Amino acid sequence: MAETLRIALAGLGTVGAGVIRLLGENGGLIAQRAGRPIEITAVSARDRTKDRGIDISSYAWEDDMTVLAAREDVDVVVELVGGSDGPALALARKALAAGKDLVTANKAMVAHHGLELGELAESQGAAMRYEAAVAGGIPAIKGLGEGAAANRIERIYGILNGTCNYILSEMESTGRDFADVLGEAQALGYAEADPTFDIEGVDAAHKLSLLAALAFGTRLDFDAVATTGISRIRAADIAQARALGYVIRLIGLADCENADGSRHLFQRVAPYLVPVSHPLAGVGGATNAVVAEGNYSGRLLFEGAGAGDGPTASAVVADLIDIARGNVPPPFSLPVSQLEASAPADPGNRRNRAYLRFLVADRPGVLAEITAAMRDAGVSIESMIQQGQPGDEDDPVLVAMVTHEGPEGAVERAMELLAGSPSLADEPLVMRLLG
Ligand SMILES: NC(=O)c1ccc[n+]([C@@H]2O[C@H](COP(=O)([O-])OP(=O)(O)OC[C@H]3O[C@@H](n4cnc5c(N)ncnc54)[C@H](OP(=O)(O)O)[C@@H]3O)[C@@H](O)[C@H]2O)c1
Known part of the structure; x- marks a missing residue:
């Protein structure tokens, strides 16, 4: 030997x-x-x-x-x-x-x-x-950089943070609210004493930026990841999503397109509504999953433990075995000098359906104000639910709606039209539906 x-x-x-x-x-x-x-x-x-x-x-x-x-x-x-x-x-x-x-x-x-x-x-x-x-024990880097090396990767996305997935899964199965489940996760050691990096999506953004560089051959650009965490999600959002046939997952998603002679890299970490029939909807607890869509391989799904001493050690030692064998491809599949510069993609033209949640004053005219803003911004509403009984005027009422597919920029415009409205008790929550 x-x-x-x-x-x-x-x-x-x-x-x-x-x-x-x-x-x-x-x-x-x-x-x-x-x-x-x-x-x-x-x-x-x-x-x-x-x-x-x-x-x-x-x-x-x-x-x-x-x-x-x-x-x-x-x-x-x-x-x-x-x-x-x-x-x-x-x-x-x-x-x-x-x-x-x-x-x-x-x-x-x-x-x-x-x-x-x-x-x-x-x-x-x-x-x-x-x-x-990236994703602890899952061989996502090797799978993408070597197993799928022959493909043009169209899109990469996944559940990249076990703490968030655990919290969302618990909220889903118990109907409890975010703060309650987070406290329990901390007591059980599933969440850090300072959970900010996890729940605000930063940890997932770190991982997404590595996957994106590897998948698209672009220079690492962590600062360009648009990041939204899960701390504003309420039990009511999870219930509404469920009624519509969706679960909520914190998703890291990246794709890259060529336009005007340059590469435009889209990188986002945000809570998404995932159809219950999608493989990521069944990924519960602290499990991680990475999906890569290759132009020849089709959809590849890597799933497994995203953390823990055993799974993480397994990935570390896999790297050591590769080094011992002399199997050492460049860190991002291509030499760093060959990674391409990219500009952050403008999300405004991306077409999505969106879930919008408003907390509104319980008084006449509020719904008309919201729907007028939607109309003026060119957002078409597919369904709308108002939760709760009319009661004390001071108690805000939850209104949730799902839009038809349309450009993200239109939803942003509608939110701008409503910004500062005295009818809203809180900033609206916008989540996209995973297509
Ligand atoms: N835990 C997981 O499941 C997991 C999964 C994927 C990736 N990771 C990554 O793996 C790395 C290690 O994570 P971990 O969970 O093993 O962390 P950990 O349990 O907190 O261990 C960190 C180790 O580093 C040592 N250390 C910290 N600061 C030091 C300093 N200034 N000088 C010398 N030693 C220092 C600590 O020494 P003492 O023991 O003496 O205090 C401890 O042994 C991190 O980058 C983490 O993001 C972890």
């Missing part, structure tokens, strides 16, 4: 400990498949004395994780610390500059600095792999 692939692990938390357990338990078969043993030589984390439930006594310890990059007994640095900048980025830069291969699960770092790191990797002849950064 060929020489051992020697790795250094930075970060011994959920994922790092999972990698140590996986390499220990499946070491024999991993060595067989990789063609050589994969062994940890050195590790680093914040606290050397912490009980991690794993034996790290046979590995060298570095207090300063960036020192791992300079060790002669290390071929691959595995970064499992997290954070877009700070020590994780310093380590990644040093490792690649030293000609070491880099494996990371850090979507935030790759979304923000992937082009720089990819260029550095290429200039050093090193590998940069990040399978675990």
Whole structure:
């Protein structure tokens, strides 16, 4: 058997400990498949004395994780610390500059600095792999970058954040409201103490930007992802969607078109109404799913655990096996210099049906005001439901409507016409129907 692939692990938390357990338990078969043993030589984390439930006594310890990059007994640095900048980025830069291969699960770092790191990797002849950064245990990067490599990808979309999907699924099955389910998810450890990145869609946007670069051969552009989270969704919206034959899912969606001689990349993370018959409607709990539509493959669906020590470690070690085999395609399928620049696509001309929810004052004339704004903006209403009994004038009433298919720009115009109206108790909620 060929020489051992020697790795250094930075970060011994959920994922790092999972990698140590996986390499220990499946070491024999991993060595067989990789063609050589994969062994940890050195590790680093914040606290050397912490009980991690794993034996790290046979590995060298570095207090300063960036020192791992300079060790002669290390071929691959595995970064499992997290954070877009700070020590994780310093380590990644040093490792690649030293000609070491880099494996990371850090979507935030790759979304923000992937082009720089990819260029550095290429200039050093090193590998940069990040399978675990998108949808945990699902081989979405490999599936898209290798399995579907012969296709022109028409569209890529999916459920990219397990916390949001868990919250929406719970709201759906229990009828409870967002804040209530979020509190429970935090108590159970399914949501972070500070859940902002998850519930406001930022984590999904990190992942979507990586998938988009890979799918369309465009330069990574995280800043151009239009991001809306799930915190404004009410139990009543879920019930209305259900009555119409839909479930609500936080969807990351990207496509790319050529127009006027340049590429226009559309990237959006937002809650969508998904028809119950669509495969993504059945993806419940913390599960993730990625759909890629290839011009020859047709619709490909990758589904599985988007987080957790085992699934994420599985993706990290898959990258290590590829490196051990010498299977190291460029980080974004194409060399960074060949990725094409793109302009953010104008969503105004995209044609969609939309779900609109208003909280309105319970008094005469309000519905007429809303429907007049729709008419003036050219939005055609397909159905409308008013919820609740007429009661106290001060209690707002929920009005939900679904539009016929039309340009998104028309709905935006209608919202502008209604902005600031004293009839509205809250900013209207707009969600698109997944076509
Ligand atoms: N958890 C998942 O299911 C999952 C799924 C996909 C991707 N990821 C990604 O994987 C990465 C790791 O996630 P995780 O859940 O394993 O995180 P975690 O449990 O919080 O572990 C982070 C590790 O990094 C160490 N660390 C943090 N700051 C450090 C610093 N300044 N200097 C040295 N060490 C430091 C910690 O040391 P101590 O242990 O000593 O405190 C800990 O061992 C993140 O990029 C995350 O986004 C995680």
